[in-house]
Amino acid sequence: MVATPIKIEKRLTISTAEIATNTTTIRSLDWDRDRFDIEFGLQNGTTYNSYIIQGEKLALVDTSHEKFRQLYLDTLKGLINPADIAYLVVSHTEPDHSGLVKDILQLAPHATVLASKVAIQFLENLIHLPFNRQIVKTGDKIDLGNGHVLEFLNAPNLHWPDTILTFDHATQIIYTCDVFGMHYCSDSNFDDNLKAIEPDYRFYYECLMGPNSRSVLAALKRMDALPEVKMVANGHGPILLHNVNELISRYRQWSEEQSKGEQNVVVAYVSDYGWCDRLSQSVAKGITKTGVAVEMVDIKSADTQEVRELVQHSTGIVMGMPPLSNQEISANISTILASVNEKQFVGMYESYGGDDEPIDTLLTKFLELGLTKGFPPIKVKDTPNETTYQLCEEAGVDLGQLITQSQKVKKRKSLDSELDKAIGRISGGLYIITAQKGDIKGAMLASWVAQASFDPPGFTVAVAKDRAIESLMQVNDSFVLNILEENNYQPLMKHFLKRFPPGADRFAGIDIQTANNGSPILTESLAYLECEVVSRMECSDHWIVYSRITNGRVANPDGLTAVHHRKVGNYY
Ligand code: FEO
Numbered sequence: 001m002v003a004t005p006i007k008i009e010k011r012l013t014i015s016t017a018e019i020a021t022n023t024t025t026i027r028s029l030d031w032d033r034d035r036f037d038i039e040f041g042l043q044n045g046t047t048y049n050s051y052i053i054q055g056e057k058l059a060l061v062d063t064s065h066e067k068f069r070q071l072y073l074d075t076l077k078g079l080i081n082p083a084d085i086a087y088l089v090v091s092h093t094e095p096d097h098s099g100l101v102k103d104i105l106q107l108a109p110h111a112t113v114l115a116s117k118v119a120i121q122f123l124e125n126l127i128h129l130p131f132n133r134q135i136v137k138t139g140d141k142i143d144l145g146n147g148h149v150l151e152f153l154n155a156p157n158l159h160w161p162d163t164i165l166t167f168d169h170a171t172q173i174i175y176t177c178d179v180f181g182m183h184y185c186s187d188s189n190f191d192d193n194l195k196a197i198e199p200d201y202r203f204y205y206e207c208l209m210g211p212n213s214r215s216v217l218a219a220l221k222r223m224d225a226l227p228e229v230k231m232v233a234n235g236h237g238p239i240l241l242h243n244v245n246e247l248i249s250r251y252r253q254w255s256e257e258q259s260k261g262e263q264n265v266v267v268a269y270v271s272d273y274g275w276c277d278r279l280s281q282s283v284a285k286g287i288t289k290t291g292v293a294v295e296m297v298d299i300k301s302a303d304t305q306e307v308r309e310l311v312q313h314s315t316g317i318v319m320g321m322p323p324l325s326n327q328e329i330s331a332n333i334s335t336i337l338a339s340v341n342e343k344q345f346v347g348m349y350e351s352y353g354g355d356d357e358p359i360d361t362l363l364t365k366f367l368e369l370g371l372t373k374g375f376p377p378i379k380v381k382d383t384p385n386e387t388t389y390q391l392c393e394e395a396g397v398d399l400g401q402l403i404t405q406s407q408k409v410k411k412r413k414s415l416d417s418e419l420d421k422a423i424g425r426i427s428g429g430l431y432i433i434t435a436q437k438g439d440i441k442g443a444m445l446a447s448w449v450a451q452a453s454f455d456p457p458g459f460t461v462a463v464a465k466d467r468a469i470e471s472l473m474q475v476n477d478s479f480v481l482n483i484l485e486e487n488n489y490q491p492l493m494k495h496f497l498k499r500f501p502p503g504a505d506r507f508a509g510i511d512i513q514t515a516n517n518g519s520p521i522l523t524e525s526l527a528y529l530e531c532e533v534v535s536r537m538e539c540s541d542h543w544i545v546y547s548r549i550t551n552g553r554v555a556n557p558d559g560l561t562a563v564h565h566r567k568v569g570n571y572y
Pocket of ligand 1: 092094095096097159160178235236
C-alpha cells in the first residue's frame with residue numbers, strides 16, 4: 001500500500017482587541033512558524049502585531065506578513081474603512097511587518113507614510129508605487145487629534161538601520177515593532193505569564209538586539225526623555241502591559257553587560273546594498289558571542305566625524321564590501337582608512353550586491369597599514385543561504401576570539417591559585433558532540449557532560465557561549481554525543497582540537513556514519529548517543545544544555561570511557 005503524504009496545514013489565525021482608548025490591535029498569529037531570519041529557530045511560533053489609533057485622524061502602525069493578506073485585510077475592513085487611514089507608520093521595513101504596505105496604500109491612496117529616511121528608501125524599492133511620505137526623526141510629532149500626539153524616536157540598528165519607535169502621548173503606549181518583542185504565539189494578548197515568556201524574550205534579545213547593544217542603550221536613553229511608558233506595543237509576541245518596567249530594564253541590563261567590555265569592533269556596512277544587512281548581522285552575532293561589543297555603522301548615512309571617532313576607538317573593523325565608485329560612501333571609506341591603526345584587526349566580506357569593490361584591494365590597503373587579518377576574506381558567490389550566514393557567524397567568532405585571546409591568557413595566569421588547583425580535580429569524560437542542521441555541520445570536544453535523568457534518559461553538557469556549535473543546539477535540535485575510548489581517543493581529540501577556518505569541513509578525513517537524527521556518528525568512538533535538546537540554562541559564560549537521549553549504541557562492550565584529568569579549573 002502506498003502511503004498518502006499528509007499535508008500539514010500551518011495554523012494562521014487573527015486576534016483583535018481594544019488595548020487602550022481609541023487603540024486596537026490586530027495580531028496575526030503564526031502558530032507553527034519554526035524558522036526566522038538568521039538561523040533563528042522558534043519553539044513557540046510568532047505573531048505580527050499591527051495597531052489602529054483612532055484620533056480625529058486615523059493612523060495604522062505597521063501591517064502584517066503577506067501570508068496573512070486575506071485574513072488581515074478582511075479583519076481590518078471589519079474594524080475601519082481603510083480609505084480613512086491618514087497615516088501609515090512604518091516602524092521597520094522587513095516583510096513580516098511591511099508585507100502588506102502596498103495593499104494598504106492601494107486601499108488608502110491618500111495616506112501618508114511616516115518612516116525614517118532609510119525606511120523610505122527601502123520602501124521605494126519594495127513597493128514601486130508613488131506614495132505620500134513624511135520622513136520622521138527623533139522629536140518629530142504628528143497630532144492625530146483627541147490628544148493622540150505621536151512622537152517619534154530613531155532607533156537605528158534595533159535591529160535594522162531603519163527602525164523608529166512611536167510614542168502616543170494620549171495613551172502613553174510606545175509602538176516598538178521588533179524592539180521588546182519575542183517569538184511567542186499564544187491566545188493571550190498581554191504578558192500575563194512572565195515565567196512562560198521570559199526565555200523567548202531573552203533568546204530574541206540575544207539573536208537580534210545583543211549584537212547592537214550600544215545602539216540599544218542609545219535608544220533607551222532617548223526613551224528616558226519620554227513621559228512614563230505604560231504599555232509596549234511590540235511587533236512580535238504578547239504586548240507588554242504587566243511587566244513594562246521589568247522587561248525594559250532587562251534590555252538595559254543585558255546591553256550594559258554586553259557593551260561594558262573595553263574591546264569593540266565596528267561593523268561598517270551599506271544598509272541598502274546587496275545582502276550587506278544580513279551578512280553584517282551574522283558577523284556581529286559571532287563577535288558578540290565572544291563578549292566583544294559591536295558598533296554597527298551604516299557608512300552611507302553616518303557622518304564622517306562619527307565614523308572617525310568610532311573607528312579610532314575600536315579594536316577591530318569589519319567591512320561588507322561596498323558598491324564600486326559610489327561617491328556617497330567613498331568619503332567614509334577614506335575616513336576609515338585614515339582612522340585605523342596597526343593595533344587593530346580587520347575582516348572583510350563581499351555583500352553580493354553585484355557591483356562590489358574588489359575585496360582584495362581594500363583588504364590589502366588595511367594590511368599595508370599594519371592591521372591584522374581577523375578572518376580570511378569571505379567571498380559570497382551566490383545568494384546567501386544558511387551556510388553563508390553560519391560562515392559569517394563563525395568568522396565573527398574567530399575575530400572576537402583573536403581579540404580576547406591575550407586577555408584570557410593573562411587572566412588564566414593571574415588566577416592560577418590553590419582554588420583553581422582544587423577545582424581542577426573535578427574530572428569528566430571525553431566526548432565529541434556532532435550536529436548537522438540542513439547543510440550546516442558542527443563538532444566540539446566536550447568534557448563537562450553529566451547524566452541528569454533516568455526517565456527519560458537525559459544528560460547535561462556545558463557549551464561555551466562562543467562555540468559555533470551552540471547555534472545548532474537550540475531547544476528541539478538534535479545532535480550526537482560521541483563517547484571517546486580510553487587508550488584510543490588521541491587521534492580524534494587531536495583532530496577536533498584543531499582550529500578550523502570559518503566554513504571548513506570539520507569531518508574531512510574522519511570516518512563517519514549518519515545517525516537516525518541526521519547528525520554524524522564518529523565511527524572510531526566507543527559509543528554514541530542520539531539526543532534532542534529539551535532545555536537550556538544560561539550560566540555566565542556557558543550554556544547548560546539538557547537533552548533527552550533517543551537512541552544509542554556501544555561499539556566495544558569491553559571499552560572504558562576516556563577520562564579528562566586537569567591540573568587547574570580555570571580552563572578546560
Ligand atoms: Fe520582525 Fe525585523 O522584522
